[in-house]
Amino acid sequence: MSTPVPISLVVNGEAHDLVVPPRKLLSDVLREDLNLTGTHVGCEHGVCGACTILIDGRPARACLTYAVQLEGHELTTIEAVAEGDTLSPLQQALHEEHGLQCGFCTAGIVMTFEAYLRENPAPSEAEVRDVLSGNLCRCTGYQNIVTAVLKAAEAMRGGRGA
Template identity: 75%
Template structure:
C-alpha cells in the first residue's frame, strides 16, 4: 500500500523524477522531495489556500492532491512567478502597498491572482474580493491585497502590447 513508486513531475518547466509513497501529498513532495518550500501548508484540508499552485495553469490545492496523480500535468509554483530576481507586477504591487505581513499565505494568494489576471485583465473590487475568498490571510484584513491586485492589473494592462 505504501511501497514507493517512481514518477516524473513537470514543475516550473523542468522534469523531475521522484520516488515517493503513493499516499504522499503533492504539497509534501514539492517541499520535501523537490525542495520547493515556497508552497506553504496551512491546513491540509483545502480551506486556507496557502498551498495553492497551478496545475495546467489553473489554481489548485497542492494539499488535496497526491503527487502520483500529477504525471502528465504541468505544475507551476511560486518559485516560477518572478523573472529571476525581478518581481512580477503583482509581487511588486504587493510590496509597494504593503499587501503582505507574515508572508505565509502570500505564495498561495500570488498563484490564485496571477492565474486570474491572465484571463481577467480589469477586475473590479467586488470581483477581486470574491476571487480572494478562497485564501485566508490572518494579518492584513485583505484591504491592501485588494489594492495591490488593482494596481498590478493596471500595470499588466499598461505593459501589454496594444
C-alpha cells in the same frame, strides 16, 4: 499496499524523477522531495489556500492532490513567478501596497491571482474580493491585498513588464 512508486513530475519547466508513496500530498512532495519550500502548508484540507499552486496553469490546492496524480501535467510554483530579481507585476504591487505582513499566505495569493488576472485582466473590486475569499490572511485585513491586485491588473493591462 501503498508502496512507493516512481513518477516523473514537471515543475516550473523542469522534469524530476521521484519515488513517492501514492498517498504523499503534492504539497509535501514539493517541499520535502524537491526543496521547493515557497509553497506553504496551512490547513491541509483545502480551506486556507496557502498551498495553492498551478496545475496546467489553473490554480489548485497542493494539499488536496497527490503527486502521483500529476504525471503528464505542468506544475508551476511561486519559485517560478519572479524572473531572477525582477518581481512580477503582481508581486511588485503587493510589495508597494504593503499587501503582506508575515507573508505566510502570500505565495498562495500570488499563485491564485497570477492565474486569475490572466483569465480576467480587468476585474472589479467585488470580483477580486470574491476570488481572494479562497485565501486566508491573518495579518493584513485584506484591504491592501485588494488594492495591490487591482494595481497589478492595471499595470499588466498598461503594458508588458510593467
